Amino acid sequence: MATPSLIPLVDTTPSKDLLLSAARITPVLVPSSNLSNTVSTIPKSSSYYVLVADDESLDSAISYLNNGASAIFASVELADRCISAGVPSEKLYAVSSSTDIPEDVLKGIKGALIKISGVNSATQLPKPKVTLYLDESKIIPTEKTVASLHKSNAALAVPLSQLTNDATSSSKLNITNAFLAPITTDRPDGLFSTIVSSYLHGGKSLGLCYSSKESIEESVRTGRGVYQSRKHGLWRKGETSGAIQDVVKIDLDCDSDCLNFEVIQHGAGFCHLDTPTCFGQLSGLAALEETLVSRHRSAPEGSYTKRLFNDETLLRSKIMEEADELCAAKSQEDVAFEAADLIYFALTRCVSKGVNLADIGHALDKKAAKVSRRPGNAKPKYLEQAQAKITPAPAPSTTQQPQPTSFGNDLIRMRKTKLDGIAEEERLQLLRRPVLNSGAMIDRVRPIVEGVSTKGDKSLLDFIAKLDKADLKSPIARAPFEEPTIQQDVKEAIDIAYENVRKFHVGQAEKEPLVVETMPGIVCQRFARPISRVGLYVPGGTAILPSSALMLGVPAQVAGCKEIVLATPPKPDGSIAPEVLYVAKKVGASAILKAGGAQAVAALAYGTETVPKVDKIFGPGNQWVTAAKMFVSTDADAQVAIDMPAGPSEVLVIADKTANASYVASDLLSQAEHGVDSQVVLVTIDLSEKEIDDIEKEVEQQARKLPRVDITRISVSKSLIVSTSDVKSAFDFSNDYAPEHLILHIDSASEKVPMVENAGSVFVGQYSPESCGDYASGTNHTLPTNGFARQYSGVNTLSFQKHITSQELTKEGLDKLGPVVVKLAECEGLRAHANAVRVRLGMQSP
Known part of the structure; x- marks a missing residue:
């Protein structure tokens, strides 16, 4: 200055x-x-x-x-x-x-x-x-x-x-x-050239304009951005658009012929084109900060950034992890790459606490102003860790095998561990998934659920407009639906998938009641009846998921449910994806609820003026959907059941020396692309480091060719390779993990299926990719995740039915069983129970 x-x-x-x-x-x-x-x-x-x-x-x-x-x-x-x-x-x-x-x-x-x-x-x-x-x-x-x-x-x-x-x-x-007083200008109109820069973005130039003594005097006095338009006189920035400026500082340049206004810009931006600057968009740290601030306000559910804001333990771990990787980096390129990662996570932490780049700059300036300084020694625990990591590695042996070629520090790589010899506590950590804070999520969805349950359609339509970004007059469409326009090859693929899924689920249906004569004259039965009204949640948004509609709609149809309400997020124009609409017609859906998220779950659970209430809700979804399902299932007023707890998609692959590395990699990636929180685990049986590296290279090469590589990079980096020495150890780990999808790339795979105790669905052999189960082989892809395969089955025909029992006793049967019932009832002190038998048998009361 x-x-x-x-x-x-x-x-x-x-x-x-x-x-x-x-x-x-x-x-x-x-x-x-x-x-x-x-x-x-x-x-x-x-x-x-x-x-x-x-x-x-x-x-x-x-x-x-x-x-x-x-x-x-x-x-x-x-x-x-x-x-x-x-x-x-x-x-x-x-x-x-x-x-x-x-x-x-x-x-x-x-x-x-x-x-x-x-x-x-x-x-x-x-x-x-x-x-x-x-x-x-x-x-x-x-x-x-x-x-x-x-x-x-x-x-x-x-x-x-x-x-x-x-x-x-x-x-x-x-x-x-x-x-x-010192300012000069060579302009004929006497105005002063004025650079406007952003205080919050480290002095980033927003644009060039002009000032007069009158405009500067008003800015100095009011603290608002006021300039001089060459055509219209005083220009009070944001007076009509709302994009006002708070003036932080006004400086003269070294020649006293130019001004710099350092401002905090509000609203859409400085430029009349609604961009942050007259020179286009922000970049670098400024752009990152803008993105993080925006995501902190309204990050898409399921996004990695949202998870970082919600999970302080995860964010803390990532900051420490990236700091360690920065310290280990050697080349200029690697140092820059790792520093960028660390800055991303550090700035996420700052934004979550309301700290901006200007606050950081102020703290740096304040530190720079200090004269007295601490010695700057590291704390002992960090010093010991650093010294341990800097110990020199042994010189390579001349007989050592050549090491795999490095792809650089931005490799798409999984974490590795060996199961043999690790402590039980460490083994338990390998089985853990990221923890969803259910209580916090339920608190977030509570206002949505309660709004829909008490205010009905009005609240539902408001949430659809706000959260689904669709302005609807009615939230429901009833059958018969319009004929959707879809490509013929897509239609044929859906038809084939429908038939396969239907055949398998028809085979699950109970054909006859279970009849058992427990004693002469006593016949007990169990028979199935469909759940009358079911709600099927089909995720939407940017993805089109007719497969989920099939996996939920077909068993509901086979089970004989009288009313099938399919809920899915609408497009901005209020329409439904034609592929989903086609499936809805095939499975006999009675209505389509044009809503997603917690608002859809609430409408299904409680019903509204137009949306029919259902008895059970099925289907996958993000953490908002999951939290809403958990909330309504415990509310006595809703009287609604849910299919199962849900979590991020996951796969566990067991591979031995017979496995094809390319096939294994493709199976891992098919699940990793679902989302940044997808869980991917590879359990190897007696594979060498080179054989494991061959699989990792395939993951790397295939992932880079896929459009969702950015999602895959994050999910794979958090996933795991577990090395075991024998088949039993591999299956023991898998059974403890209880994966949603289990894929067996092992010798004589079909013979090993009896070793599976916990899994949602098993894919046997190298020609059974998980994708087939997701779409068209016939099994259901709505499966328990997050370890719940220990307690839950995947969705099936029986999920859409309940079982009723009956018993019929003849007089001879009651003669034989009656005294037993009387004895047990009187033992419990329930005399009226005993009396119901006594009056039939003519027994005297005691």
Whole structure:
């Protein structure tokens, strides 16, 4: 920054407005006796100097720098002691009544504040030292004096009591006029070129405009961005658009012919094209911050950034992980790559706590201002960890096998561990999935669910407009549906998948009641009846999922459910994906609810004026859907059941030496692309490091050719390779993990299926990709995740039915069983139960 044209001296308790105006255009000089009141008033973005009292100690003077002052003004004697203590020259001014300052002091200071009576008689310090004058005669300075001094690298320290914001005052100097006294322009219209930059984005230029003395005076006084339009006069930024600016600082350039307005921009942006700048979009750290701030407000559910904001343990772990990887990086490219990762996670932490780049910059400036510094030694636990990692590796053996070629530090790689010999606690950690904070998510969906349950369609339509981004007149479409237009080959594929899924689910249906004669004359039965009304949640958004509609609709149809309500998010125009609509017609859906998320679950659970209430809700979804399903299933007022708890998609592949590395990699990736929280586990049986590396290379090469590689990169990096030495150990780990999908790439795979105890669905052999089960082989792809395969089955025909039992006793049968029932009922003290038998058998009461 150029030498200020004046330095306001806080000589009295000024008005807050005047002090803020002064802080916008120049650092203020504050006597130490008035420091706390002044610093608490001016913004943290503003610089200030401290005028140290003559009787203060060296430690006291240095403490002002350590606490944030940009510079200190001290007596010549104290300044000399500061120089000896190592105070940097750019942070030190001497205060004197003469320009005759000792040479050794003059060398160690930036400039001096000369107290004189009458500035016209002043002489200046040798250049390039800054000379500031404080006229003790209390004569109000003029703009001419300010301009004259500024030309020779000098300025006035003007008491705030002599300054004003009032443009018409005759007894005080207008603060804006004093600031602008040195400014020049070569423009015929007398306007000043003005650069507008973003305070929040490290001074990023937003655009170029023009200012006049009138516009600058209003900006200094009000703190709002005001400029001069060459066509329309005063331009109060955002007056009509709402994109206003808060002015943080106004600077003159080194030649005093250009201004820089540092602002906090609100609204759409600075440019009339609604972009952040007149030069296009933000980039680098500024763009990252904008994205994170936006995601913090409304991150898509299921996105990795949203998960980072919600899970402090995950974010803390990633910061430590990336810091460690940055320390391990060697080349320039790798260091830059790892630093970018660390900055991403660190800035995510900052945004989650309301800290922006400007706050970080202010903290850096404050640290830079400090003179006293800590030794900077690392804490013992970190020092020990670092020393352990820097121990030199043994020299490679001349007989060692060549190592696999490295792809660089941005490899798509899984974490590796060996199962043999690890502690039980570590083994348990390998089985854990990322923990969903169910309580917190239920609290978030509660207002949505309660809104729909109490206000019906009105609330439902509001949430559809807000969350599904579709403005609908009615949330429901009833059969018969319009004929959808879809490609013939897609239609034929759906038809084949439908037939296969239907055949398998028909085979699951109970054909006859179960009839058992438990004793002569006593016949017990169990028979199935369909759940009358079912709701099928089919995820939507950017993906089209007719497969989920098939997997839920077909068993509901086979089971004989009387009412099938399919819920799926609508497109912005309110329509439903034609492929999903086609499936809805095939499975005999009675209605389609055009809604997603918690609002769809609530409408199905409680019903509305137009949406029929259902008895059981099925289907996968994001954490909002899962939380809403859990909420309604425990609410007695809803009287609704759900299929199963849900979590991120997952696959576990067991592979031995017979496995095809390309096939194994493709199966891992087919599940990893679902989302950044998908879980992928490879369990190897007696594979060498090279054989494992061959699979990893295939993962890398195939992933880079796929459109969802960015999602895959994240999900794979959190996934796991577990090395085991034998088949039993591999299956023991798999059974403990209880995966949603289990794929067997092993010798005689079909013979090993009896070893499977816990899994959602098993894919046997190298020609059984998980994709077939997801779409068309016949099995259902709605499966238990997150380890719930230990307790739950996947969706099947029986999921859409309930079982009723009956019993029929003849008189002979009651004669034989009655005394047993009487004895047990009386043992429990339930005499009325016993009496119901006694009256039939003519037994006397005891």
